[in-house]
Amino acid sequence: MLQRRLLHSSRAVLGKTLTALTRVKHPEFKRNPAFAKIEEKDLSFFKSVLAPQNIIHDENPEDPSSSMMPYNTDWFNLYRGTSSLCLFPTSTEQVSQILKYCNQNQLAVVPQGGATGVSGGCNPVFDEIIVNTSKMNKIRHFDAVSGVAVVDCGVVLEGLDQYLEPKGYTVPLDLGAKGSCQIGGNVSTNAGGLRLIKFGNLHGNVLGLEVVLPDGTVLENLSTLRKDNSGYDLKQLFIGSEGTLGLITGISLLTPRRPKAVNVAMVALDSYEAVQEAFVMAKEDLSEILSAFEFWDHDSVGIVKQEMMQDTNYPIEGKHAFYALLETQGSRQEHDQEKLDDYLGRLLEKGVAVDGVMAQDAKQVNALWSWREKIPESISKSGTAMTYDVAMEVPLLYKLVEDAKAHFTQKNLLGPGKLYSNLLGFGHVGDGNLHIMANLDGFDLKGQDDMDEFIFDWTMRHKGSITAEHGVGVSKINYMTRAKTDVQLKLMKTLKKAIDPNGIMNPYKVIPEDK
């Protein structure tokens, strides 16, 4: 099976200059004075709950060599908090004790899983206590008839997939960070990823949750039933609310049968219109077996080649504006192959695609995927990375990249050695989800802000979402008042206040403060 992962063994900063503190980059954030600061008595309490090896405490978290650094920073080196305390509970009961104490003592908390998020949601902004779920990583139960898995929040996504493989099942989501991301984080952020087109989102695939509420109460809702309409579907509240309403400790997940056949093809296309046409034709011809339809532009190939694949030939010769990767998953190889052959034949015959290759074995499947999956990491290796994740009508998706390029080229800000470089677009056509990335010269804050403003403003003007799957976190908090209506924001605040009246759970994220 595919073994893809973000290769970030030294998780934090890869020898690059540390990014500025989030509170410096975002001076508009003010530490909420209602929150207490950690005192000796608090440490004593946590030591009474957790074993010594499950507490990291460092009074100087800003020191580059601080043991807190891996937990205060994110993988893309875009956010940095100054928490002095990271707790590693090993049970739901411990999480409950921690939150109950924090709630009673007005100590702010940031839940953290694999810390592969790119919106700053899982890192502290100030001195929030980090509750890291890495040590809650048991697979509690799996039923091979129904395909329902019940797992701890800290189980790594790829680990669960490996567990399911010999049982003939697979996970219903897949993403580049699968080797590090944890299921609790996936659910908290409603992670989408590469196969949403086939399996749908986590609101449909999560059957139940165990959640520790902000006051320490444990909400036991770990249903393994596929259908249950007995009362409000409470779990939905916690899917995608980025840890602001509680800390998810257990997940009951519906897992699909592992496909008996996986086929992957890559095609070259000369226009974005052709990409769309290829997608519509894929929905017609491949329908129930289409499991991914990804695309990227030519510049994306360039950066991957330059940063990570110098010694590998790109599988399609010549220069083409766009490439699409199609994957099918089905139960019978010869049927799927026939459908895919016919589809590719039709694409080339009609002139929609100009060239294409099909993987002949698992190694080639991996090789084709790697050109898509290494794009984010390549940009990150190339310098300070800016990453965007927007959703909108499919026909508009790439227009945003073109307009951004034209806008910043005209201002003479885009190109090698300039403020912005390597501006490129790729993503999940089938979900109407575009990722735009670019390198930023150093940590130019105004440069980041200007790019944010251009991309978010363009997206909102075109009725899109400023975050399709990455979530709000810190990165889009300042845009929420423009992205949502007053009624939406008011209802979010009503829910937050009802469930977390002291506001201790992941403050400064998702819901903008009243001005």
Next chain:
Amino acid sequence: MLQRRLLHSSRAVLGKTLTALTRVKHPEFKRNPAFAKIEEKDLSFFKSVLAPQNIIHDENPEDPSSSMMPYNTDWFNLYRGTSSLCLFPTSTEQVSQILKYCNQNQLAVVPQGGATGVSGGCNPVFDEIIVNTSKMNKIRHFDAVSGVAVVDCGVVLEGLDQYLEPKGYTVPLDLGAKGSCQIGGNVSTNAGGLRLIKFGNLHGNVLGLEVVLPDGTVLENLSTLRKDNSGYDLKQLFIGSEGTLGLITGISLLTPRRPKAVNVAMVALDSYEAVQEAFVMAKEDLSEILSAFEFWDHDSVGIVKQEMMQDTNYPIEGKHAFYALLETQGSRQEHDQEKLDDYLGRLLEKGVAVDGVMAQDAKQVNALWSWREKIPESISKSGTAMTYDVAMEVPLLYKLVEDAKAHFTQKNLLGPGKLYSNLLGFGHVGDGNLHIMANLDGFDLKGQDDMDEFIFDWTMRHKGSITAEHGVGVSKINYMTRAKTDVQLKLMKTLKKAIDPNGIMNPYKVIPEDK
């Protein structure tokens, strides 16, 4: 395409004796004295908002000939309220004005769609004002690239399906009541139905909602995006909360491609173990094209034959304990046919199934489906119907029917002419969802209560859900304190109070009163 519907042109009572008033059957319900009674000034206000033909008012709603009767009663003739007023708004703005007024004047409201629910959720218990959505039935928008439909709440499910057919799309849910049920009601009750196994539930398929909140505020959340993680997924709150948190006026729905090939087979099996084995094999062999796996017992055939299909031969000869109906939906007929042939061959060869037939054309598809779909209506025609809808582990499903039969036979209460007759089981194996129905002699309240207690208690002891898809409504409200934990109930109440502080939306339903 399949044209199946509940044939209830005269919607209410089919000439049968009217059921007792809900408040008589459930003397434990007390009208909440905080609610106002309708006065002349209220009628004046509603007349200022709605055209005269969109208001039904009758001071004597208990009179069997009352014009309010069709709205006070349910199709199964199990619930009867005494509302004197039914309003038919034609726009979201009118709904907003109505709710705002009701909230300010403490008038209780029951939202009502196609009124095909079987839990009493859409009928008043006392004198709640009925807000019926039948006259809000426009298809607002459909995008043929993405397959996203934006519709009014009152659009009939089958009507939308017919609209989508020439465009190559279909609705992602199907149920017996499709000819009458409305999409707003489907979403409010998180309707499941026959093809959930393929398309998943509405929490995954609804992309956005427009909801009038209890105070009349309109929550505009009609996103057509497949992915949007910008803040809490507010729409989820209203899916399945049975109109207790607001009134859904608009729905943005992801619709799948209409299948190019539909195949249906019916097989006979001699034990419930064989049903399960056939299901597991279907998941293996048919995987991505399996769109329904229904089963029923032999008694179900008997009642359908007796009440509705006297002149039709059952398609499989001999007497068998169980029958299963399998449907495939796919994009290529010859592939699907080959998979299904191989599957059926394997079933017979291994002795899992003892006989089977395959539909050769659309007419036969309909004919096979009708034996499954006419079960509820047949029971209803045969007398007072009791209907249950539970979910649990698949291996346990039919054990409940067997235990119920044994229990009531031993008490000499089950059989022709006795308190209970025609006790039978059928349902959606793939979803772990069993329907149990039986006839009750007259309207014996204790008889209903005793059957409720047996079935719900058995289900809860086996960690099942007392309502897989029908919802709580009135019918299971007295069991909610046993079915849910205190923490779950408390959180439900917190949400209800936060969003509907005056409690005007569909009172007496879903959330039990504090004792």
